[in-house]
Amino acid sequence: MFKTTAKALVCALSLGIAGLAQAADPIVIKFSHVVAEHTPKGQGALLFKQLAEERLAGKVKVEVYPNSQLFGDGKEMEALLLGDVQIIAPSLAKFEQYTKKLQIFDLPFLFDNIQAVDRFQNSPEGKSLLTSMEDKGITGLAYWHNGMKQLSANKALREPKDARGLKFRVQASKVLEEQFKAVRANPRKMSFAEVYQGLQTGVVNGAENPWSNIYSQKMHEVQKFITESDHGVLDYMLITNTKFWDGLPADVRSELEKIVAEVTVEVNKQADALNQGDKQRIIDAKTSEIIQLTPEQRGMWRDAMKPVWKEFEGEIGADLIKAAEAANKQ
Ligand code: LMR
Numbered sequence: 001m002f003k004t005t006a007k008a009l010v011c012a013l014s015l016g017i018a019g020l021a022q023a024a025d026p027i028v029i030k031f032s033h034v035v036a037e038h039t040p041k042g043q044g045a046l047l048f049k050q051l052a053e054e055r056l057a058g059k060v061k062v063e064v065y066p067n068s069q070l071f072g073d074g075k076e077m078e079a080l081l082l083g084d085v086q087i088i089a090p091s092l093a094k095f096e097q098y099t100k101k102l103q104i105f106d107l108p109f110l111f112d113n114i115q116a117v118d119r120f121q122n123s124p125e126g127k128s129l130l131t132s133m134e135d136k137g138i139t140g141l142a143y144w145h146n147g148m149k150q151l152s153a154n155k156a157l158r159e160p161k162d163a164r165g166l167k168f169r170v171q172a173s174k175v176l177e178e179q180f181k182a183v184r185a186n187p188r189k190m191s192f193a194e195v196y197q198g199l200q201t202g203v204v205n206g207a208e209n210p211w212s213n214i215y216s217q218k219m220h221e222v223q224k225f226i227t228e229s230d231h232g233v234l235d236y237m238l239i240t241n242t243k244f245w246d247g248l249p250a251d252v253r254s255e256l257e258k259i260v261a262e263v264t265v266e267v268n269k270q271a272d273a274l275n276q277g278d279k280q281r282i283i284d285a286k287t288s289e290i291i292q293l294t295p296e297q298r299g300m301w302r303d304a305m306k307p308v309w310k311e312f313e314g315e316i317g318a319d320l321i322k323a324a325e326a327a328n329k330q
Contacts, residue, residue, distance in 0.1 A: 026061040027252065030085040032070040034192045036216035040146050040271035041089050041236055042066055044263055048087075051259045059252055073172065073191035080241050081137055089144055089236040093173040098133045100315035104324055106175035107312065108182075108232050108305035112328045114147055114272060117233050120327035125320055130237070139242040141257075142264040145271035146210045148230040152223040153206030156289070158297055160184075160304040169195050169204040176208075178308045179232070183301075192217075199223060210234050212271075215278035220288045227291040231301060238264070 029052070031045050049062035065071075071079045073094065079085045092105035104110070111117045120126045121143040130140030151157050153166060160183040170176040170187040180187040185206075190198050192213075198204045199222040207219065213234070214220055238260065245253065283290060293301070313321060 044267035093171040125323040
């Protein structure tokens with residue numbers, strides 16, 4: 001009798017300890033990014049945290065680090081590969097070290113609008129790019145929208161010749177460098193965290209960003225003109241460390257996959273409204289003049305920048321470019 005009770009006690013104790021250990025030991029997912037919280041990516045990261053901690057309570061804890069707090073550009077990918085963070089969502093312009101295919105998203109004037117970008121990302125060709133870096137240890141979980149980019153500068157940009165000789169900040173992308181060289185401007189690679197200061201101090205004269213990044217970084221306060229050019233896209237790939245993801249308990253991974261899918265729908269639904277709201281806030285702030293291009297002027301920018309496609313066609317693949325162009329027509 002005593003023996004059975006003692007056994008039961010030991011059993012209960014060890015179960016209790018195991019339970020405690022489990023409760024004290026959730027899987028920690030660090031999600032690091034470089035933008036402000038009130039942006040499509042910032043909001044997506046917070047929603048991911050909320051849903052993961054609600055539905056996997058005690059099993060998963062998500063720590064979100066916005067504004068390059070933990071890792072900035074250049075370092076966040078390395079940190080992901082080293083296991084110092086588990087999820088990041090770099091802009092599609094920041095992958096050229098890992099795959100040349102994603103350069104497609106930087107080609108100027110390839111997509112007519114964000115709906116076309118969305119259709120391409122959801123096409124078989126677009127989806128295949130999510131798994132194109134698994135040999136490098138990177139798994140793509142989803143595409144998240146930010147939006148179409150606008151050109152800003154301290155000079156009114158109406159025609160390509162207006163950009164001549166100006167210094168433009170670019171993300172770490174050869175395509176974007178070539179895009180500015182095509183209008184005889186000088187591109188300068190700079191991490192996102194440095195852009196505001198770069199514009200303020202005149203290290204660079206201009207930049208290209210969606211409205212949400214311009215507003216949340218207060219770039220409109222240091223740029224006299226913003227041209228609504230919609231000349232390219234700034235979107236993200238939500239990525240994780242392949243080993244980390246594959247090593248998760250199957251039930252946790254499949255729940256997280258469902259959550260990612262749900263958050264992706266929400267981010268992509270809200271991104272355009274968020275950008276339009278920030279555009280209005282910039283107009284209301286009256287710090288910058290917003291320039292609308294005539295169809296002829298927009299055509300001039302397109303003609304000047306489009307030759308860049310040819311330079312990268314070999315690396316990206318002509319078929320992939322065709323598939324992206326087809327997304328404009330549906
Ligand atoms: C940039 O560097 O301009 C963007 O990639 C920042 C971001 O993550 O939106």
